[in-house]
Amino acid sequence: MGRRGEFALIRDLFRPLAQATPQALDLADDAAVLSLEGQGDLVASADALVSGVHFLPADPPATIAAKCLRVNLSDLAAMGARPLGVLITAALSAAQDDAWMEAFARGLGEDLTAFGLALLGGDTVSTPGPATFSITILGTVPAGEALRRNHARPGHDLWVSGTLGDGALGLLAAQGQLLGLPAPLHDHLVDRYRRPCPRVALGMGLRGLAGGCMDVSDGLCADAAHMARASGVAIEIDAPDLPLSEAAALVIADAPERFHLVLGGGDDYELLFSAPAEARDAVRKAGADAGVAVTRIGRVLPVAASAMPGVRVCDATGGTVGIDHPGWTHDA
Amino acid sequence: MGRRGEFALIRDLFRPLAQATPQALDLADDAAVLSLEGQGDLVASADALVSGVHFLPADPPATIAAKCLRVNLSDLAAMGARPLGVLITAALSAAQDDAWMEAFARGLGEDLTAFGLALLGGDTVSTPGPATFSITILGTVPAGEALRRNHARPGHDLWVSGTLGDGALGLLAAQGQLLGLPAPLHDHLVDRYRRPCPRVALGMGLRGLAGGCMDVSDGLCADAAHMARASGVAIEIDAPDLPLSEAAALVIADAPERFHLVLGGGDDYELLFSAPAEARDAVRKAGADAGVAVTRIGRVLPVAASAMPGVRVCDATGGTVGIDHPGWTHDA
Structure with a gap:
């Protein structure tokens, strides 16, 4: 197969990325819990990226991960928000074998660190179609100060x-x-x-x-x-x-x-x-x-x-x- | 084509669903802004559903929308959280024509109302593969009381x-x-x-x-x-x-x-x-x-x-x- 099951994938690749974030509960629960007390307004945005549409299938997996994050970070930037964390769902095709996913997770980890983002949760599923990544990004902005x-x-x-x-x-x-x-x-x-x-x-x-x-x-x-x-x-x-x-x-x-x-x-x-x-x-x-x-x-x-x-x-x-x-x- | 462009789709079908939610900013901005002051902890979870894997391609579009929401609501339920809102990305195939999407939006609207959920944002893209929906759900729980x-x-x-x-x-x-x-x-x-x-x-x-x-x-x-x-x-x-x-x-x-x-x-x-x-x-x-x-x-x-x-x-x-x-x- 060259493909881990969903739990193995989350455990092996994504859990280390979430360990710096106690709020993600180690990706072990059904959801992440975050205290936002005193942090102002919550800003939320979601984008989907499809292989062959928003990135090229031959792009390096690490840069695909980077693009997924950065496109969403750009939405936060447009609102004047401070990045908080992301939730990522990945619909993976046969082209995303273990080596591909490891490179993707490495690129993801580097950008999460670079931009101070927590990995708050996610889901990986199989698709017979092209790989599709959906990212929800959360940020905060002082109450009433979001750019519009x-x-x-x-x-x-x-x-x-x-x-x-x-x-x-x-x-x-x-x-x-x-x-x-x-x-x-x-x-x-x-x-x-x-x-x-x-x-x-x-x-x-x-x-x-x-x-x-x-x-x-x-x-x-x-x-x-x-x-x-x-x-x-x-x-x-x-x-x-x-x-x-x-x-x-x-x-x-x-x-x-x-x-x-x-x-x-x-x-x-x-x-x-x-x-x-x-x-x-x-x-x-x-x-x-x-x-x-x-x-x-x-x-x-x-x-x-x-x-x-x-x-x-x-x-x-x-x-x-x-x-x-x-x-x-x-x-x- | 029988398919509206992305902006037309959001405007015609999803914007009315968001109008009850001032925080979604009418889906017109890059992100939604929510005040959570005094509402305790934020709970966040994400799930992806692929046509042919998580639902049957012939399932009625309204029930596919319902399933997308309800699977995610179940994650909030597991944490003891009160539902707040969702962000939805949809990667649509040729099978999702206008009539399909209208039925989907109708089912979505009914369940958003039934469960008191706000539509906070989303993204629609095309895919040559099967339709894929990714939902991030946000909820709140009194500080420290999330179920684990x-x-x-x-x-x-x-x-x-x-x-x-x-x-x-x-x-x-x-x-x-x-x-x-x-x-x-x-x-x-x-x-x-x-x-x-x-x-x-x-x-x-x-x-x-x-x-x-x-x-x-x-x-x-x-x-x-x-x-x-x-x-x-x-x-x-x-x-x-x-x-x-x-x-x-x-x-x-x-x-x-x-x-x-x-x-x-x-x-x-x-x-x-x-x-x-x-x-x-x-x-x-x-x-x-x-x-x-x-x-x-x-x-x-x-x-x-x-x-x-x-x-x-x-x-x-x-x-x-x-x-x-x-x-x-x-x-x-």
């Missing part, structure tokens, strides 16, 4: 953390479609696709500063449109100001049509947020404190003043960039 | 709620293997397989009364063995005392070899618990208050006094019943 996507207000600047487009370009690289790139830049893109950098510290630093806040998972324009609709505002994005990594800039210099992946590619997991103009210095300081660049990329307008109800992307001359990729959906 | 499976002590009685074997016999019935049964009894078994009855009220009533407590999901003997190992005790079960439904009793009278499904079949989702002898009246009252029968089915012994380290099943003459089905695992 519906708090963008006319007059706010629009900001984004890090760089855009690397996730979608990293997928191309991992698929062998960007072989002309120098190896370090190629590897940088692949790593950004496989192991996104959730902006947890920045999200916590933006409490009380940011207006609207969310993470860029579906693509910049699609997510900005979500924020615009939720907040009842229009959003203008200045295309020339969008922050690119050295690797992304090189790809796009070579093939300008790939700029649409900066606007509409998914999997960036950067923070997109608005803030009043008077908070500019404080926002830059929050970025510096969190060790991540923050870039002003546009502005929030009243709906009536805009030609479009949601998002408009401006080119260097103030013209409108056509968005033929309004959002990259895994579900297409 | 490792608290069974020598001298305790062993109790079980409801009846045993109906889940496994219900699967046989749903597969058309029990066609000789009168229709009402046949349908009773199928319903028990499709819509287990999580003993939430009983679990809450057993706080401060029960020693060890867990739910019967893998099968009576396998779960009793988990409790025995976790508590460091031996457990004796009196086979003649095991509570059977009228339908199960009829099946077994006709085919005594099917009694192994009472001992080892899974999917019962009854509570298995120990309690001191002096608590018998209080345990019976807790059952009556919760509207569910509780039956004394054995005893907890010191390990040294038992012939076996884990579980022994006794027949009417005190002899040992062979357990050839030590536990029914979905993962076999």
Whole structure:
């Protein structure tokens, strides 16, 4: 078989990861118990990742584990929350043999430690289909201070953390479609696709500063449109100001049509947020404190003043960039 | 296509279910925010259900939704917790068209209401494999009062709620293997397989009364063995005392070899618990208050006094019943 039973798998691979967490009750009970007294509000989010859809079957198991955690950490970051713990269910196919699962558990353990997350519980089942991982992440935020996507207000600047487009370009690289790139830049893109950098510290630093806040998972324009609709505002994005990594800039210099992946590619997991103009210095300081660049990329307008109800992307001359990729959906 | 996109699905089907829950933020943000101040400890558990493994592809979508919730509610019941809310991720195949999903959402909504659960978040993705649902359930329990499976002590009685074997016999019935049964009894078994009855009220009533407590999901003997190992005790079960439904009793009278499904079949989702002898009246009252029968089915012994380290099943003459089905695992 090369496959342990469910109990053996939990015992051998996952229990050591939970031992640092007394609340998980050693994964021996039906549920974990946590005391949250005095910790403010609880923040909860869930995401599912399917092999061949959200990660490549040939991706290293350790980076698949990392991606599962980090995609969910990014949701906490978007709310300004401090990570607390995760519950993971894994539907495993025949491709997940013992060696695969050991590598997965190793990557999981490394990221749990790196991000201060407790493993609070889980379930492993068999599936004849592709491996599917579902992660629920729990965090805490001081009462009433959670960041929300519906708090963008006319007059706010629009900001984004890090760089855009690397996730979608990293997928191309991992698929062998960007072989002309120098190896370090190629590897940088692949790593950004496989192991996104959730902006947890920045999200916590933006409490009380940011207006609207969310993470860029579906693509910049699609997510900005979500924020615009939720907040009842229009959003203008200045295309020339969008922050690119050295690797992304090189790809796009070579093939300008790939700029649409900066606007509409998914999997960036950067923070997109608005803030009043008077908070500019404080926002830059929050970025510096969190060790991540923050870039002003546009502005929030009243709906009536805009030609479009949601998002408009401006080119260097103030013209409108056509968005033929309004959002990259895994579900297409 | 007959399939809405992810956002349309969440908006149309699941958002109305979340609207009664301000904490879910209308499912519009990256995460739900909940105030738990003064509510004691948080209890969290996760389970995954795969089509063809944990439910039959032809099961009605509404009962699949019910089973997903109820299996998880049973984990809360085992901890003595009060249900709070759920996060659901759904990996959907082509078989889950709009009509299927609408029926699923309807069943989900009915059970959310019936059990007082909030829909706190979720994610829907596509899979080329069988539909897979992952549910994380959150509940609360007064600080320090969660029931635990490792608290069974020598001298305790062993109790079980409801009846045993109906889940496994219900699967046989749903597969058309029990066609000789009168229709009402046949349908009773199928319903028990499709819509287990999580003993939430009983679990809450057993706080401060029960020693060890867990739910019967893998099968009576396998779960009793988990409790025995976790508590460091031996457990004796009196086979003649095991509570059977009228339908199960009829099946077994006709085919005594099917009694192994009472001992080892899974999917019962009854509570298995120990309690001191002096608590018998209080345990019976807790059952009556919760509207569910509780039956004394054995005893907890010191390990040294038992012939076996884990579980022994006794027949009417005190002899040992062979357990050839030590536990029914979905993962076999």
